[in-house]
Amino acid sequence: MIATAPTQxxxxxxxxxxxxxxxxxxxxxxAAKIPHLGSCLSCVELLxxxxxxxxxxxxANPEDPERxxxxxxxxxxxxxxxxxxxxRGFFPLERLEDFGKAGSVFHEHPPKPGxxxxxxxxxxxxxxxxxxALGMALAARIxxxxxxxxxxxxxxxxxxxxxxxxxxxxxxxxxxxxxAIIDFNKWQATGRSQEVMALDPLAAKWEAFGxxxxxxxxxxFAAIGQALAAARAENxxxxxxxxHTVKGKGxxxxxxxxxxxxxxxxxxxxxxxxxxxxxx
Amino acid sequence: xxxxxxxxxxxxxxxxxxxxxxxGDIGNRMFDRFKEVAPARFFNCGIAEANMMSLAxxxxxxxxxxxxxxxxxxxxxRCLEQIRVGVAYHQAPVVIxxxxxxxxxxxxxxxxxxxxxxxxxxxxxxxxVVAPADSAELxxxxxxxxxxxxxxxxxxxxxxxxxxxxxxxxxxxGKANLLREGSDLLVVGVGPILGEAxxxxxxxxxxxxxxxxxxxxxxxxxxxxxxxxMAERFPHWLSLEEHGITGxxxxxxxxxxxDRDGPAIRLRRLGVPDAFLHELGNQAYTxxxxxxxxxxxxxxxxxxIEERPQ
Numbered sequence: 001m002i003a004t005a006p007t008q009x010x011x012x013x014x015x016x017x018x019x020x021x022x023x024x025x026x027x028x029x030x031a032a033k034i035p036h037l038g039s040c041l042s043c044v045e046l047l048x049x050x051x052x053x054x055x056x057x058x059x060a061n062p063e064d065p066e067r068x069x070x071x072x073x074x075x076x077x078x079x080x081x082x083x084x085x086x087x088r089g090f091f092p093l094e095r096l097e098d099f100g101k102a103g104s105v106f107h108e109h110p111p112k113p114g115x116x117x118x119x120x121x122x123x124x125x126x127x128x129x130x131x132x133a134l135g136m137a138l139a140a141r142i143x144x145x146x147x148x149x150x151x152x153x154x155x156x157x158x159x160x161x162x163x164x165x166x167x168x169x170x171x172x173x174x175x176x177x178x179x180a181i182i183d184f185n186k187w188q189a190t191g192r193s194q195e196v197m198a199l200d201p202l203a204a205k206w207e208a209f210g211x212x213x214x215x216x217x218x219x220x221f222a223a224i225g226q227a228l229a230a231a232r233a234e235n236x237x238x239x240x241x242x243x244h245t246v247k248g249k250g251x252x253x254x255x256x257x258x259x260x261x262x263x264x265x266x267x268x269x270x271x272x273x274x275x276x277x278x279x280x
Numbered sequence: 281x282x283x284x285x286x287x288x289x290x291x292x293x294x295x296x297x298x299x300x301x302x303x304g305d306i307g308n309r310m311f312d313r314f315k316e317v318a319p320a321r322f323f324n325c326g327i328a329e330a331n332m333m334s335l336a337x338x339x340x341x342x343x344x345x346x347x348x349x350x351x352x353x354x355x356x357x358r359c360l361e362q363i364r365v366g367v368a369y370h371q372a373p374v375v376i377x378x379x380x381x382x383x384x385x386x387x388x389x390x391x392x393x394x395x396x397x398x399x400x401x402x403x404x405x406x407x408x409v410v411a412p413a414d415s416a417e418l419x420x421x422x423x424x425x426x427x428x429x430x431x432x433x434x435x436x437x438x439x440x441x442x443x444x445x446x447x448x449x450x451x452x453x454g455k456a457n458l459l460r461e462g463s464d465l466l467v468v469g470v471g472p473i474l475g476e477a478x479x480x481x482x483x484x485x486x487x488x489x490x491x492x493x494x495x496x497x498x499x500x501x502x503x504x505x506x507x508x509x510m511a512e513r514f515p516h517w518l519s520l521e522e523h524g525i526t527g528x529x530x531x532x533x534x535x536x537x538x539d540r541d542g543p544a545i546r547l548r549r550l551g552v553p554d555a556f557l558h559e560l561g562n563q564a565y566t567x568x569x570x571x572x573x574x575x576x577x578x579x580x581x582x583x584x585i586e587e588r589p590q
Contacts, residue, residue, distance in 0.1 A: 112370045125365055131331045135338020165331035
């Protein structure tokens with residue numbers, strides 16, 4: 001069975017979806033006191049483009065062996081991924097009412113597959129998702145399945161040696177069905193990602209490792225769509241999309257303020273955030 | 281054991297389309313036949329074990345049955361977190377094979393010794409931890425691991441290990457066998473070092489000391505019914521492993537004994553002391569130095585019996 005093709009939405013529809021997701025994310029995180037808001041807000045457009053325009057997935061049949069695989073290698077982005085999966089129809093939105101509650105499977109990081117439809121891997125410890133996605137891409141090649149595999153990484157995650165181990169092997173194995181997307185929001189937990197370790201020039205590093213590298217504005221749907229299409233057209237090298245993003249994007253007082261890696265909004269901040277998100 | 285592993289992997293790859301072999305850049309020429317039989321299912325993953333382990337987990341989650349092969353420390357402690365998260369937590373049915381385990385590579389130094397692997401890996405939920413004593417046990421456990429729903433870690437020797445199990449042995453994961461009958465004391469062990477115990481038992485027989493030798497096959501799961509039967513028969517046990525004294529088979533047996541109701545057992549643990557070894561020789565030399573060769577074991581057994589309270 002061929003996995004369901006992605007939906008086709010207009011840019012305006014995609015932007016509306018992104019706005020809705022940001023509203024729900026901020027509200028849910030405030031209620032549940034779950035952090036990493038900045039990291040979630042920076043990758044909303046990337047996830048929306050992937051889940052509505054790119055990935056071959058069937059929310060009604062989430063374990064279709066021929067589906068594309070998306071792994072949230074930056075597992076601390078789980079709060080926004082949960083919102084995406086609910087909106088895309090993998091499970092009812094009401095399930096997120098349990099988000100952050102004791103005994104719930106919806107917490108700061110994705111659990112292993114089998115608990116939340118659409119989750120392909122338990123991540124949270126950085127540097128695991130890309131190698132796992134590489135394994136899935138090699139499996140698809142062996143099994144002669146059409147699945148493409150995607151991993152969304154953070155820039156801080158590129159500190160992990162396992163990312164570069166995977167980069168080297170994916171290039172030698174010519175795994176062109178693998179696409180890594182880096183949510184390059186310029187911050188990691190306690191500092192500027194360019195300063196903590198010498199990431200710069202990030203795209204050139206990937207290129208030097210044998211990857212097809214593109215640099216884009218990670219909040220521009222058209223640019224994301226074009227980059228994903230170019231990655232699909234590449235038939236030799238694995239692809240990386242270095243997506244320049246703003247941590248905390250969409251809420252002015254969260255943008256590029258790394259305190260929102262840890263903080264959750266108080267009632268006044270929540271109201272102010274929602275007011276901004278309603279007036280876009 | 282290495283050659284038996286390569287042979288069996290080749291046979292399994294010919295029979296099954298899901299068996300995949302990942303090597304950490306070792307086994308020069310060893311897998312030539314495998315590569316002929318299943319060229320698309322052999323991957324030299326380079327000297328990059330963390331990636332190799334997560335990659336195997338990804339393959340297993342997609343329905344393949346990957347088998348990882350490299351020298352024991354590199355496929356265990358080097359990439360422990362990838363085993364813990366990718367393999368054990370996901371219950372991804374990967375088979376992790378550590379070659380040259382224990383003191384097989386004694387003269388290569390502590391970087392190549394593996395004296396902690398069983399202790400560390402048996403703490404991970406849902407991961408079988410096996411240590412075949414000979415090639416027959418290795419083959420049986422490998423076949424079973426490739427059909428199991430959960431992952432398995434297997435520590436093996438290198439080459440030239442003698443066959444220890446008889447034709448009628450009940451081999452597999454969590455299956456123990458009595459290699460030699462006896463009445464005075466039970467040696468209960470895992471791995472090829474059991475060959476030394478059998479020689480010690482043979483040497484002691486003419487002196488009137490009758491030693492039974494059991495092969496447990498691994499440390500997780502333990503063969504509970506077998507151990508319970510042994511506990512009924514033998515009040516004195518010696519555990520034997522080519523592994524550090526902390527946390528391995530001896531410790532697993534003490535835990536099993538502590539948590540059960542039944543006759544009191546006096547268990548003494550034999551293994552490598554809690555120290556790194558750096559005055560090096562080959563495996564035979566090192567076993568001798570540590571009293572873990574046949575002669576040293578015979579002395580330990582004799583002393584244990586002589587010092588026993590009457």
